[in-house]
Amino acid sequence: DQQVKQNSPSLSVQEGRISIxxxxxxxxxxxxxxxxxxxxxxxxxxxxxxSSIKDKNEDGRFTVFLNKSAKHLSLHIVPSQPGDSAVYFCAARPTNNDMRFGAGTRLTVKP
Amino acid sequence: DAGVTQSPTHLIKTRGQHVTLRCSPISGHKSVSWYQQVLGQGPQFIFQYYEKEERGRGNFPDRFSARQFPNYSSELNVNALLLGDSALYLCASSSRSGTARTNEKLFFGSGTQLSVL
Structure with missing residues (x-):
């Protein structure tokens, strides 16, 4: 029962470019x-x-976009830095008590 | 300020044994959750405790149990260990202040890596 899916297990981008x-x-x-x-x-x-009442939230280099009709969200990192290299998990809350996580995407930012 | 602390960091057990994992939440946090992360997957919800009561339970067998103490620390117990229980066990705390639905975020510890041989 995988209700949250991250279909790309890995992503590689050049330093300074956008990561999505x-x-x-x-x-x-x-x-x-x-x-x-x-x-x-x-x-x-x-x-x-x-929150589901918004479609965009921004914090410095990080922006999350939510498309409720498509049941899709994305994380944009601009500009990408080598220190951003990590595994990124998307999570969603179905109830008040737990969170559902995707399988993660490994981001590699190359200098 | 100390974050969420978990002990031990690594543990090796054999099939059929019992294990106890411990977690201390961030000071002031009364809600503690436990997650299991198998290699290559995201964290899977096991339990959530708030004010020493179980508030949520994931799809795990009864071999898994937990409790929360008056100081809000928590223990996760797993009986009759199976090879498939090998995973990273993560504890998370939050500043949730009641049972109302709130947009609080979870703060995770570094986890306990359990290997069952």
Whole structure:
């Protein structure tokens, strides 16, 4: 029952260019979406979130876009930096008590 | 300020054994959640506790149990370990202040890497 899907297991971009990470979901009851970043040997760290009443949220180099009709969200990183290289997880909240995570996308930013 | 701390960081057990994982939330956080992350997958929800009561449970067998203590720390117990229980177990805390639906985010610890041989 994979309600949150990240179909690209990996993405490689050049430093300074835009990174676009995609996420699809199936449950229309999801009303809060988050992106987490994970480095090896560390737990996921919160990056940015968006409520279903919005279609865009921006925080510095990071912007999350939500398309509810398509059940799709994306994370844009501009400009990408080598330190952004990590695994990025998309998450969505179906109830008040848990979050559903995608399988993650490994981003590599090349100098 | 200390983040979410988990112990031990690594653990090796054999099939059929029992394991206890521990978690201390961020100071002031009363909600603790447990997640299992198998290699190549995202974290899967196991339990959520708030004010020492179980508030949510994922699709895991009864071999998995947890509890939360008066100081809001938590333990995850797994009985009769199977090879498939090998995973990174993540604890997360949040500043959730009640049972109302809020847009709080989870703060994760570094996890306990459990290997079952």
């Amino acid at each position: 990470l995609n996420c699809d979901y199936t449950n229309s009851m999801f009303d809060y979406f988050l992106w987490y970043k994970k480095y090896p040997a560390e737990g996921p760290t919160f990056l940015i979130s968006i």
